Amino acid sequence: MKTIDFTALARQNIRSLTAYEAKEIPCRIKLDANESPVAPVISLDPKVLSRLNRYPDPQGSALKKTLAREHGVMPDQLLLGNGSDEIISYLITTFGGPVLYPVPTFSMYGITAQTLGEPGIGIPLQSDMQLDQRKMVAAIRKLAPKLIFLSTPNNPTGNAFQREAIEEIIRISGGIVVVDEAYQPFSREKSFIPDIKRFPRLAVLRTFSKIGLAALRLGYLVADSGLITEVNKVRLPYNVNALSQALVLASLRQKNETRAVVKEIVSEREKMAKELRGMPGIDVVPSDANFILLRMPNADAVHAALIAAGILVRNLGSAVPNALRVTIGTPKENAAFLAALRKIMKERS
Ligand SMILES: *Cc1c(COP(=O)(O)O)cnc(C)c1O
Numbered sequence: 378m379k380t381i382d383f384t385a386l387a388r389q390n391i392r393s394l395t396a397y398e399a400k401e402i403p404c405r406i407k408l409d410a411n412e413s414p415v416a417p418v419i420s421l422d423p424k425v426l427s428r429l430n431r432y433p434d435p436q437g438s439a440l441k442k443t444l445a446r447e448h449g450v451m452p453d454q455l456l457l458g459n460g461s462d463e464i465i466s467y468l469i470t471t472f473g474g475p476v477l478y479p480v481p482t483f484s485m486y487g488i489t490a491q492t493l494g495e496p497g498i499g500i501p502l503q504s505d506m507q508l509d510q511r512k513m514v515a516a517i518r519k520l521a522p523k524l525i526f527l528s529t530p531n532n533p534t535g536n537a538f539q540r541e542a543i544e545e546i547i548r549i550s551g552g553i554v555v556v557d558e559a560y561q562p563f564s565r566e567k568s569f570i571p572d573i574k575r576f577p578r579l580a581v582l583r584t585f586s587k588i589g590l591a592a593l594r595l596g597y598l599v600a601d602s603g604l605i606t607e608v609n610k611v612r613l614p615y616n617v618n619a620l621s622q623a624l625v626l627a628s629l630r631q632k633n634e635t636r637a638v639v640k641e642i643v644s645e646r647e648k649m650a651k652e653l654r655g656m657p658g659i660d661v662v663p664s665d666a667n668f669i670l671l672r673m674p675n676a677d678a679v680h681a682a683l684i685a686a687g688i689l690v691r692n693l694g695s696a697v698p699n700a701l702r703v704t705i706g707t708p709k710e711n712a713a714f715l716a717a718l719r720k721i722m723k724e725r726s
Contacts, residue, residue, distance in 0.1 A: 390494045397488060405687035406710045411532065411560075411668050413589040414706040415638050417628055425623040433619035440622050443629050444597060448570050453602040456609060457617045461559060461584040461596025462489075468524060468580070468598075469493050470611045472553055477522035479508055481533055481696050483557065486526040498522065506534040506662055506670075508542045514549060521551055528557040530564050533693055533702045535664030537566045547576045553604065557582040560666035562639050563646070570599050577601040585625055587667055588635055593621040642667050646705045652715050658722055668704045676701050679721055686717040 384392050437457040445452040458464035466489050469476060474495030478486045479502050490497035500516050503509045508527075517525070525546060529538045547554045556569045558581055570581050580600035585593060595617060598608065628635065650669055653661045660672040673679060676699040680692040683701075691702040703714060 388494070390491055394488070394491060397484070402684060402689055404684060404689035406706065406713055407689050408704040408706050408710065408714060409689045409691040409702075410591075411587055411666070411702075411704045412591045413587065413638060413642070413667070414704075414710060415589060417589045417631070417634060417638075419624055419627045419631070421620070421627065422623055425619055428619065431619075432615050433617065433622055435614050437617050437622050440617075440626050440629075441597075443626060447629070448599060450570070450573070450599055451602065454573070454599055454605060456598040456600075456605050456612065457622075458596045458598065458612075459616050459618075459621075460586065460594040461557070461582045461598075463594075463616060464582060464596050464598050464608075465489050465526070465555075466493070467608050467611050468553070468555060469495055471608045472523045474524065475520050475522045476524045476526065477513075477516060477520065478526040478528075479513070479531070479538075481531075481693070482526070483528045483532045483559075484696070502531075502534065506531070506536045508538050508546075510542050510545070513542070513546060517546065517549055523552040525550060525552065525554045526557060527554065528559065529566070529569075530560040530664070530666040532559065532666065533668075533670055533691070533697060533700075534662050535560075535666045535668055535670050535702075536662060537564050537665040540566065543569070544572075544576075547572075547579050550578060553578055553580055555580045555582055559584045559587055562588055563643055563667045564665040566665060573600060577604075580604055585628070588639060590625060590628060593624055595621050595625050641708075642705045645708060645711055649703075649705060649711055649715065653718075656719060656722055658726065668702050670697070670700055670702050672697075672700045673722075674699060675725065678725070679718070682721045683714075683717055686721070688714050688717050690714070 441452040441455045444455055462485055465485050469489050470493060474490055475498055476490040476495055477498045480499035487497040500512050527543055561568050573579050580598055582598055584596040646664055650661055653659055658673055662670040680701055683690055693700045693702060
C-alpha cells in the first residue's frame with residue numbers, strides 16, 4: 378500500500394509543529410509536572426452517576442455560582458474550560474493575534490498561537506527573570522498585540538512579575554491582557570482578580586491543576602462580562618464534563634484541606650530554597666510557585682543522574698539551557714531529592 382504524506386495534507390502552520398511532549402518517564406518520585414503531591418479525598422455525589430446518560434450542564438452554573446461568590450464577581454464574569462489550556466485556545470480563537478508573551482514562559486501560548494495560524498511574539502525576560510519592561514512597552518506600541526499573556530508567578534521561572542510593570546502593560550495595551558494565575562495560590566503577591574473592575578481589558582486565568590485536581594482538567598477565566606460573552610461564542614458546548622464539575626464543586630466545600638496542603642507546599646518550598654542556595658554550583662531563582670528553577674552547568678547530566686536515582690524533575694532543554702525545574706513534593710520526596718542532588722553535585726565537583 379502506498380503511504381500517504383499526511384504532513385503535506387496538514388495546514389501550512391501545522392506542518393512544522395511537533396506534538397506537545399508530555400514525556401512519561403516512570404520514576405519513583407515524580408517532581409516534573411508541578412502537580413500537587415497530595416490527592417484530595419473527595420466523595421462524588423451518587424446523583425451524578427445516575428445521570429451519565431445525560432449531557433452535563435453546558436454552563437456549569439452551580440460551579441460558576443460558587444466560584445463567583447469566592448472571588449467576589451458575578452457568574453457572568455466566569456467561563457469554565459477543560460483545563461486552562463482550552464481557555465488559552467479559546468482566547469486566541471476569539472481575539473486572534475499578534476499574541477505577545479515574555480520568554481521563557483508557559484509554552485502553550487506560543488504553541489496555540491501557531492496552531493491557530495496567529496503570530497506569536499516572545500520578548501526575552503531580563504537575567505533576573507523579571508519583565509524587560511522597555512522591550513515589552515516598545516513591542517506593544519509597535520505591534521499592537523491583540524493578546525498579551527503574562528504568567529505570574531511565571532512558569533518555568535517561578536518568580537512573580539512586578540505588579541507595577543503588569544499594570545503599565547494593561548494601561549498602554551489596546552488588546553486583552555491575560556494574567557495567568559495558575560500558581561497564584563502559592564504566591565506572596567495579591568491576585569489580579571479584584572483589578573478587573575478597574576481594568577476591563579484584564580482577564581485572569583485560574584486552574585485547579587496545580588492545587589490537587591490535575592486529573593479533572595478544570596480551568597476558568599475571570600473577566601468583564603462583555604469579554605466572557607465573546608469567548609463563549611467559540612466555546613464548544615459541554616466542554617466541561619459532569620464528573621469534573623461535580624468533583625470540583627465537592628472540593629470547594631472542603632477548602633480548608635486544600636489550603637492546608639498549599640500552606641505546607643509553600644513552607645516546604647522555603648525550606649528547599651534555603652537548602653539549595655547552600656549548594657555550590659547551583660543558582661536558585663526565587664520562587665512564588667510550587668516549583669523552583671535551578672540553574673547549573675551540565676543540567677542534562679544532573680537530570681539523567683537524578684532519573685537513575687529514581688527522581689524525575691523537568692529538564693527545560695533549549696527553552697532554558699542548563700536549568701532544571703523541580704516541583705515541591707511531600708517532605709519525604711523533597712528530602713530524597715535534596716539528598717540525591719547533593720550526592721550528584723559532590724561527585725561532579
Ligand atoms: C500548568 C499551567 C497551565 C495549564 O493548566 P491546565 O488547567 O492544567 O490546562 C496554565 N498556565 C500555566 C502558567 C501553567 O503552568
